[in-house]
Amino acid sequence: EPFSVRQASRVPTLFQSSKAPMGDGEQVTRREWFSMIPAMTGGVAAAYSLAVAQAEASDFTPGGTLVDRNVGITVGNSEASPSRKVDNANVLFYQDYYFKFGTAAPWLEPGNSDFPKAMPFTRSQQRYDALKKYQSRILEGLARIKTLGDGEIADPTTQDVYFLRPMGLLANNMLASENTGSTNELLLARWYINEMYLLIGDAHNAATPEAAKASAAAAQKAANSFVNMMNRVITEKVGDKFEYL
Incomplete structure (x- = not known):
């Protein structure tokens, strides 16, 4: 007897388990499922097979969003x-660009404003107060990142000499407010900060001088990307823009 749409909907998704309940305690395996396909009406079988194929081609971001593209x-x-x-468990700021979108972001070239297309609105006073509070420490951290590789590279997991957390606190005030919550631009800025943290660690732990140099160079690109975003929201009323590395 051909399957109805209702019966077909009870068949388990194949990517979740090799054997799953159909209802009333009954179990079905992948092999049993494929043996059932000829008994289904053509439309139901085709629709279900397409849904399975789409699901198997999809992936979840660390934030739990199912997307139909590569994640990594x-x-x-x-x-x-x-x-x-892959679960974003070893970064400073857990909710970042990778957490939401499941991919890495491109580096931002100094002065380029093509990406992101626009920056969120926050009050000038909020940005002014945050810049005044965190700027000196961030400048010191950026200076250290600029000279990565010139000597011993401090471990960012044990020494807060790069002042990455103040960078995150500045980004919170520059790119979000109580009204907006965590914006995509804030998540992007956090991703660049997290990349600085990870890449400096990679340089510190590198097995060869060449690997250390490559990681240090990438960390500097992440720092410039962060500076790019901050400078776009630092107006004359807010204060002085950061210099690129």
């Missing part, structure tokens, strides 16, 4: 740190 820590930027955990 270096997808979109081959220079992104390879040491990031």
Whole structure:
């Protein structure tokens, strides 16, 4: 007897389990499922098979969003740190661009405003107060990142000499407010900060001078990307823009 649409909907998704309940305690395996296909009406079988194919081609971001594209820590930027955990568990700011979108972001060239297309609105006073509070420490951190490789590279997991957390606090005030919540631009800025953290760690732990140099160079690109975003929201009323590395 041909399957109805209602019966077909009870068949388990194949990518979740090799054996799953159909209802009333009954179990079905992948092999059993494929043996059932000829008994289904053509439309139901085709629709279900298409749904399975689409599901198997999809993936989840660390934030739990199902997307129909490749997900990965270096997808979109081959220079992104390879040491990031796929669940984003080893970064400073858990909710970042990778957390939401499941991919890496491109580096931002100094002065280029093509990406992101626009920056969120926050009050000038909020930006002014935050810049005044965190600017000196961030300048010191950027100076250290600029000279990465000139001597011993401090471990960012044990020494807060790069002042990456103040960078995150500045970004919070520059790119979000109580009204907007965490904007995509804030998540992007956090991703660049997290990449600095990971890439400096990669340089510190590198097995060869060449690998250390490559990681340090990528960390500097991440720093310039962060500076790019901050400078776009630092107006004359807010204060002095940061210099690129």
